[in-house]
């Protein structure tokens with residue numbers, strides 16, 4: 001099983017800087033790399049990564065994207081004096097040169113390609129290249145916006161050529177539009193380019209009409225260019241997550257990339273002078289985590305922008321920790337996106353409706369800019385930036401406790417096997433109201449469950465799995481255990497996949513959020529904290545689970561922010577096992593990864609797959625046209641009904657007046 005996170009950095013790339021007075025370029029300083037690298041060291045992350053050396057890119061590699069004339073011109077900067085460098089720079093926009101920048105640009109590109117090689121040849125699972133000069137603004141024959149060679153665009157062209165890839169996803173979360181990258185792939189359906197960027201209705205740099213949501217790609221590439229403009233500053237975690245849930249993730253799963261490249265600019269984080277946004281560094285751990293179940297985990301993050309050294313270095317650490325499979329931190333106060341973000345989300349979904357199955361059957365209308373748009377509000381971030389930079393991050397706990405009912409499977413040594421005789425009797429809790437039939441089973445069940453949960457709450461493991469004779473009884477046992485002895489757990493999310501009516505009278509006090517996916521219409525009353533999701537069966541296959549996951553379950557779960565997640569799955573549910581594994585993986589973004597999987601009459605293969613998901617191993621992609629028409633209608637109606645109570649579900653501006 002492929003593991004390991006590459007960290008590619010060389011201090012040679014700090015050896016160029018701005019040599020004259022040029023204010024717009026003054027923020028692009030060498031310390032961006034050195035401070036970030038030292039923070040990685042302070043947090044003990046450098047030694048946990050696999051260090052891959054940089055190399056110089058070859059001319060042939062540069063010419064994959066750039067013209068010979070452009071390359072020859074850049075070469076001449078090596079022997080220029082400051083006045084000549086300044087004159088040379090004046091032919092381009094917002095970019096400076098230095099005698100050593102050509103060398104560094106070859107190293108930045110070489111580092112990026114080393115990362116692609118390491119991931120594609122399975123030396124590592126994922127990784128990050130800390131490079132400068134960045135790349136996403138540079139074009140066939142033009143440097144632009146601090147960029148010389150387009151590192152990520154060339155990485156995509158290189159990966160297609162060297163590894164014969166047919167589908168590559170580029171996620172550009174830098175706060176500037178990577179117009180350079182967009183130009184390279186505008187008519188290319190094999191590269192899905194996604195970018196969000198500060199736009200302010202074309203008032204923000206690079207002030208291009210083609211950066212708006214209406215640019216969707218050309219010819220065969222139509223639908224494979226996705227621009228999400230931020231028309232106001234001050235965007236927060238909720239805005240970013242909403243775009244992932246309601247636009248990027250469904251598209252990415254439908255596209256099913258073989259490789260994910262991240263143009264990882266962190267000027268989209270809080271306190272950045274360019275972005276002026278409010279998303280916290282911890283948010284980037286979640287953005288990374290949410291992408292890691294694609295392409296069997298093959299992800300290459302390449303640094304683009306990021307100019308507040310404190311914010312930048314913490315964002316990079318959060319990204320690396322997510323790559324390493326560490327528990328991702330709670331995100332607080334997730335709620336409805338702001339109206340401006342909703343407007344952008346609505347418009348992006350509307351223009352892409354004809355290109356993507358998950359959108360095609362939805363009633364989406366464009367929201368044209370109301371001309372008297374209220375003036376830009378200088379939104380300030382009210383929440384303090386929680387960068388508790390611990391001196392040394394303790395290594396995360398052993399991953400998974402497994403309690404089986406006698407199934408004979410080979411457990412990886414990263415698992416903690418729970419069996420009856422190993423559970424000290426004092427750990428056995430007699431549940432007040434447990435009514436599990438048959439004393440033997442109930443005792444066995446209770447012992448297994450509470451020992452797994454004890455391990456989770458004592459932080460001996462991160463998550464756990466228990467095979468159970470009856471899902472509903474097991475859920476009740478878990479809930480009663482938590483109320484009895486886990487007072488640190490105040491909110492439990494239960495995701496129950498099954499047709500039985502859940503018996504418990506659901507007092508809506510918010511301690512329990514029950515989401516039940518079922519193939520029959522449940523008569524149980526729907527309430528804020530009891531969400532039945534009807535998923536029609538086609539043959540014996542249940543469709544629409546992934547759509548429900550992105551447009552309902554994950555958004556509500558993030559807003560609920562549970563302390564523990566419990567999934568209760570049955571193998572007979574008719575849900576594609578690969579989809580259940582995706583669900584198990586993605587839900588680990590909640591509750592700092594404290595997840596308990598209850599499985600009814602498990603098949604061995606499904607047990608093994610679920611354990612792999614819990615251990616954070618790469619999981620297989622979902623390939624069968626994941627998002628189905630009819631099922632989408634049901635989920636869509638449910639989303640409409642719930643969006644008033646769960647604002648993160650909104651995808652359109654709901655004008656009250």
Ligand SMILES: COCC(O)(O)CCCCCNCCCN
Pocket residue numbers: 024094134135136137145146147174175176177205265267274304305306
């Ligand atoms: C890949 O480059 C990373 C980057 O996107 O952050 C570069 C931004 C260039 C910003 C150019 N001047 C902006 C003036 C308006 N304040």
Ligand SMILES: [Zn+2]
Pocket residue numbers: 174175176265267274304305306
């Ligand atoms: Zn940027």
